[in-house]
Amino acid sequence: MNLKQLSEILGLSQTTVSRALNGYPEVNEDTRLRVQAAAAKHGYRPNSRAKGLATGRSMVIGHVIPSSSQHEMVNPIFGDFVAGAARKYSDHGYDMMFTNADDTSIEEAYRSLFQRGAVDGIVLQGPKVNEHRIEVLTRMGVPFIVHGRSTGVDVPYDWIDVNNKSSFLRATRFLIDLGHRRIALINGLEDMDFAQRRRDGYLEALHEAGLSPDPELMRSAEMTEVYGHHETRDMLRLDDPPTAILTASMISAIGVRRALNEAGLKMGKDVSVIAHDDDLSYLKNGQDVPIFTATRSSVRRAGEMAAEMLIERIKSPEDPVKTRLLEAELVVGGSTGPAPDRF
Amino acid sequence: MNLKQLSEILGLSQTTVSRALNGYPEVNEDTRLRVQAAAAKHGYRPNSRAKGLATGRSMVIGHVIPSSSQHEMVNPIFGDFVAGAARKYSDHGYDMMFTNADDTSIEEAYRSLFQRGAVDGIVLQGPKVNEHRIEVLTRMGVPFIVHGRSTGVDVPYDWIDVNNKSSFLRATRFLIDLGHRRIALINGLEDMDFAQRRRDGYLEALHEAGLSPDPELMRSAEMTEVYGHHETRDMLRLDDPPTAILTASMISAIGVRRALNEAGLKMGKDVSVIAHDDDLSYLKNGQDVPIFTATRSSVRRAGEMAAEMLIERIKSPEDPVKTRLLEAELVVGGSTGPAPDRF
DNA sequence: TGCGTTATCCAAAGCGCTTTGAAAATGAGT
């Protein structure tokens, strides 16, 4: 059932039917009702490709899944971020499109998505330091928003980010206040911008307290459970092992916990742990009392906000750049306590 | 840059340019090269909406994210499944589209996706028992594939599924062979088809061994860490607590482990645990020796296969129904051991 | 030279919608 057929059934022109359905004022309210009834009855749905061709808008937002060939890793926050965004998109009549791209073709993927007219806007996830893609998107003139920021990129762009530096600064201070001096950082990959900022926060807190950073206590890799476990076990073997560990995600924190248990150490007593908690739906940080002391910021909420900001941008391409910095909560759970007395 | 402009630059007709670019034989190889060079030079990319309109195909596959209003849960396997599928899609020139729909409007979401011409095929995820959506899609005549199956639906349809029953049957047998008699099942939501089948496998193994199921040892809810923890703690308080626990996912198994640790029990010694492992990229089951004894089946691989099967279906709508049943591996890790001697 | 083939290219129709510019119908005002 297409517009032509529907209009023939109704004995009206396509123009009138189209206008009736799209809420234009220049159509009699009676005919509008008639048209709407007929559309519903016959299950008419305007073809979105044709509509897109005619209007020049696709009503689709694009995301790219970087499927790196080296590390076949899907970011665990992906699902929640997307779920948050998807909800807002559908509120505004947008759909969501994904393209897969490996590291080498990622720029091409963005370009293709927009220049083919497949999407009206793009969400850029997981920016690295000096993120090249931001300039690419800027030059292309596509409306986009970055989830995160990129140190070293000086063109202006819309972004939404957690204040990673301040989160880790506060978390580290918290540990220092508890008397910890040997504080480890199990960070994400440090070419990622967020990881860099967390590291900065951590280092600043150490510096404030007159503590000098120990490279042995600073680890960086992809945020998996296995990695959290591996690095913790490794550090526990040091002559002067950490009494506290900051870790970049709940997933890796679980690995940390596993390593502590294996070593017969009690988390929150022998070793304190603070994790960053993205508030994932399938991995809540306990129910009443948090399991881990954590810096918490809902990535789902970030997805919602990113979607809204992008839709705004699409509506008003000339608006000044919008940015949004979210402060993470520091929630205290059972995984932290005063530094043990070793002497 | 559109086709018209490009053809004017080249001094050729749109027809020829289009054919040259799409590999039709009726164009001189020299001109083809000329055209391709010009297209590359000017960054010409055919508008996918226009192309879709003209061809009647959108080259997009649709997925629906069911954002249930009750439980705001994103399935943790989502990311990996999608990553697997996305890769295959892009190999075949397809994009991937998501729509969000709450429980009430989910049927409408599928209908809209296809009848608007937005997608050429649909992936149905997480089927329940007696899944209504399957009949809806069948009646609509849209090519689709189900990830999972649905007991009680007797129309034929394409699906790919893990042999959940056999997995849990084997896992339960394995525990019985180790001398366990009090075996608990911490299952997913049992209106989900996969959970039902796992339950069947579990019950069958008990039955074979002449054990009668104890309702106190059979739990069912959404597969979160908190839930695994909660149910385990609850069961450990029973007069006759379980000596072994089967659990539906690695995530809930982590909760199980946490509860065991809190109770001062040693996993694999005091209580054995078997988990179902979807082989998620961010949650590998250990590196060398698996942490958990597990029934393992890569959901990413399932995503790849689903994508391929769906693309086949779109190509050949009249082919007989295709189904694919994957057997999970039973990998033995450190979380299982002989039943403790309580007497 | 003329004619049939084949290789190469083209004009125009059509995909299903929106939107412009104009016509027809209605109503108000005198």
Add this chain to the structure above:
DNA sequence: ACTCATTTTCAAAGCGCTTTGGATAACGCA
């Protein structure tokens, strides 16, 4: 009754591509 303004409807163009049905050029061969 007639004019003018307003409301309501319409025909047709256009969005950017593919594809049908020809046209033209090139070629081989008698």
